[in-house]
Amino acid sequence: MKNSEPIISVRGLEARYGEKVVFSDIDLDIFPGQLTVILGSSGCGKTTMLKAITRLVEPTKGSVKFWGEEITQMDENRFQNVLKQVGMLFQGGALLNSLNVFENIAIPLELHTHLSPTLIERIIRVKLSLVKLDNVMHLMPSELSGGMKKRVALARAIVLDPKILFCDEPSAGIDPLTSSHLDELLLELKRKLNMTIVVVTHELASIHRIADRIIFLENGQLIFQGDLAAAKQARIPSIDTFFRSGRYD
Amino acid sequence: MLKLSFHDGLLRIEGSLVASDIPSLHSELETALKSKDSFNIDLSGLTGIDSAGVAFLEELTLKAAQKGALIIHPPSAEIQSVMNTFRSLDLPVPEPRPKPGFLESAGENLLIRLDGFKKAIITASEVVWWSIIGIFDRSGQRKYSVVQQGLILGFNAMPIIALMSFIIGFILSLQAAVQLRIYGANIFLADLLAITMVREMGPLITAILVAGRSGSAIASEIASMNVSEELDALRMMALDPVRFVVVPKFHAITLVMPVLVLLAIIAGEIGGAVIAFGYLDLSVSTFLSRSFNILTLKDLIITFTKSTVFAWLIVIIGAHYGFQTTGGAEGVGKATTASVVSSIFAIVIADSLFSLLYL
Ligand SMILES: Nc1ncnc2c1ncn2[C@@H]1O[C@H](COP(=O)(O)OP(=O)(O)O)[C@@H](O)[C@H]1O
Numbered sequence: 001m002k003n004s005e006p007i008i009s010v011r012g013l014e015a016r017y018g019e020k021v022v023f024s025d026i027d028l029d030i031f032p033g034q035l036t037v038i039l040g041s042s043g044c045g046k047t048t049m050l051k052a053i054t055r056l057v058e059p060t061k062g063s064v065k066f067w068g069e070e071i072t073q074m075d076e077n078r079f080q081n082v083l084k085q086v087g088m089l090f091q092g093g094a095l096l097n098s099l100n101v102f103e104n105i106a107i108p109l110e111l112h113t114h115l116s117p118t119l120i121e122r123i124i125r126v127k128l129s130l131v132k133l134d135n136v137m138h139l140m141p142s143e144l145s146g147g148m149k150k151r152v153a154l155a156r157a158i159v160l161d162p163k164i165l166f167c168d169e170p171s172a173g174i175d176p177l178t179s180s181h182l183d184e185l186l187l188e189l190k191r192k193l194n195m196t197i198v199v200v201t202h203e204l205a206s207i208h209r210i211a212d213r214i215i216f217l218e219n220g221q222l223i224f225q226g227d228l229a230a231a232k233q234a235r236i237p238s239i240d241t242f243f244r245s246g247r248y249d
Numbered sequence: 250m251l252k253l254s255f256h257d258g259l260l261r262i263e264g265s266l267v268a269s270d271i272p273s274l275h276s277e278l279e280t281a282l283k284s285k286d287s288f289n290i291d292l293s294g295l296t297g298i299d300s301a302g303v304a305f306l307e308e309l310t311l312k313a314a315q316k317g318a319l320i321i322h323p324p325s326a327e328i329q330s331v332m333n334t335f336r337s338l339d340l341p342v343p344e345p346r347p348k349p350g351f352l353e354s355a356g357e358n359l360l361i362r363l364d365g366f367k368k369a370i371i372t373a374s375e376v377v378w379w380s381i382i383g384i385f386d387r388s389g390q391r392k393y394s395v396v397q398q399g400l401i402l403g404f405n406a407m408p409i410i411a412l413m414s415f416i417i418g419f420i421l422s423l424q425a426a427v428q429l430r431i432y433g434a435n436i437f438l439a440d441l442l443a444i445t446m447v448r449e450m451g452p453l454i455t456a457i458l459v460a461g462r463s464g465s466a467i468a469s470e471i472a473s474m475n476v477s478e479e480l481d482a483l484r485m486m487a488l489d490p491v492r493f494v495v496v497p498k499f500h501a502i503t504l505v506m507p508v509l510v511l512l513a514i515i516a517g518e519i520g521g522a523v524i525a526f527g528y529l530d531l532s533v534s535t536f537l538s539r540s541f542n543i544l545t546l547k548d549l550i551i552t553f554t555k556s557t558v559f560a561w562l563i564v565i566i567g568a569h570y571g572f573q574t575t576g577g578a579e580g581v582g583k584a585t586t587a588s589v590v591s592s593i594f595a596i597v598i599a600d601s602l603f604s605l606l607y608l
């Protein structure tokens with residue numbers, strides 16, 4: 001697996017909000033069929049990284065390639081075809097408030113496939129049960145707890161069986177048991193569908209369960225990328241501190 | 250590529266069964282399901298599957314089983330394991346939310362409305378009570394909040410109110426002037442305009458604009474504070490949301506509303522004066538003297554009293570809908586719309602009650 005071509009490769013990436021540079025000069029690779037964990041203290045730019053890679057925040061410099069194709073200059077129509085193969089779980093869930101849970105998850109199915117309503121209903125029931133939610137289909141997002149919203153959002157992110165899945169802090173606000181179920185789910189998706197998964201998380205236990213590879217961000221710089229085992233042997237102080245105490249310096 | 254064939258009672262599905270290809274299978278499948286004889290299913294040629302594919306196979310086997318069809322050649326172990334992940338056959342089918350019957354929902358609506366009205370009265374009394382207390386005791390309010398609110402609610406609304414009143418004064422006078430001229434009654438334009446602007450149009454234009462501009466802002470501000478737990482945070486800081494948020498607005502609007510109405514009246518008069526001087530050739534002195542003579546002290550008192558009442562209605566109704574909001578960002582929009590519609594309705598009703606005073 002090591003020798004395969006990266007599915008996403010990022011070179012010299014820079015992102016800003018106005019004048020403020022969040023990170024610059026980032027080179028990183030995501031390999032197919034692997035689960036990559038992005039680590040870094042709050043506010044160091046992990047969410048922005050996911051958004052810059054997917055052009056939700058247009059990068060100010062650098063290149064991003066998906067399947068070897070440059071996407072930063074790609075025209076909107078072609079880029080949308082790339083996005084159909086990509087799922088994203090947003091940090092805040094980002095459910096559409098005016099639609100109920102069922103309708104939220106149904107959006108990608110209704111707009112990007114021509115499946116019959118019975119099939120759509122079946123698929124949604126499966127995806128909700130995969131994220132350990134029952135009997136929420138008819139609820140509105142405002143009637144869900146934070147952790148439930150997160151899981152509905154995850155169900156929406158995987159509803160089209162994307163090739164690549166980004167998850168921004170999937171376990172935040174979720175109890176440890178459910179969170180370890182979600183880890184199982186990610187591993188299952190990786191194993192059975194060969195999904196490439198990128199997860200932002202701070203949970204040490206979870207990192208040990210799921211990570212093939214880690215990427216460590218600090219002060220707008222990428223200070224490490226590589227295997228989990230290599231990270232622990234790299235003798236980088238902030239990484240050592242993190243794996244010892246689960247905290248950032 | 251996906252291939253579906255139906256020969257000699259054997260339905261073979263080969264290739265990769267994924268969402269994008271499934272709709273194309275329908276016609277062949279219909280033939281298979283329509284045929285009288287029972288048939289068997291061969292899945293050994295499947296090379297790939299996704300969750301839509303699994304759902305499709307489940308539907309298919311359910312339908313086919315009624316005809317006694319069996320899967321005689323199962324898919325590979327790999328495919329089988331994906332099918333296990335996305336298996337929906339033993340999941341419970343959620344019950345739809347019960348929909349209340351017509352009478353039931355009508356009755357419930359009435360109760361909700363009555364309840365809403367009761368709550369509005371409670372909000373109103375709290376706002377008025379704390380606003381009176383707040384004149385003497387400013388604790389629980391931030392410094393300069395009244396001035397700040399006065400600027401937002403009043404000063405910023407001046408240009409639009411002046412412009413709208415000018416145009417409406419101009420149009421009303423133009424319509425009237427054409428008629429008056431026929432009868433040679435040019436001079437009455439001044440009386441007509443003064444009475445309409447002072448008694449009706451000035452307060453009404455101002456109130457409707459303030460309701461649209463500031464009432465909606467009040468409702469959406471409080472509603473979004475409500476759904477994002479900011480009001481809860483205030484309560485936990487031992488602050489009363491009504492005193493902290495609403496009272497400054499109530500004081501501010503009470504102070505600025507008369508100024509805005511006066512502005513509307515003056516702008517409307519100027520709009521009418523353009524017609525009076527330019528089209529009807531009235532002299533400035535006649536126009537002014539007739540305008541002032543026709544108005545009585547009673548007119549002015551009623552006008553400014555009712556404008557103040559309109560202003561209070563706007564703040565109270567905006568606050569009421571804000572405090573009643575539930576249901577996330579979606580609720581904020583609904584509360585805002587409802588507050589504008591209700592406050593304009595309340596203003597028109599109040600206006601018609603005030604007009605009884607002129608009888
Ligand atoms: N929309 C925004 N506008 C301006 N600054 C932002 C915005 N979003 C995030 N930031 C800033 O960018 C930095 C990185 O944020 P973010 O990527 O959300 O961090 P993380 O996800 O690692 O906690 C933070 O300093 C944050 O204050």
Ligand SMILES: [Mg+2]
Nearest residue numbers: 046047091168
């Ligand atoms: Mg983040």
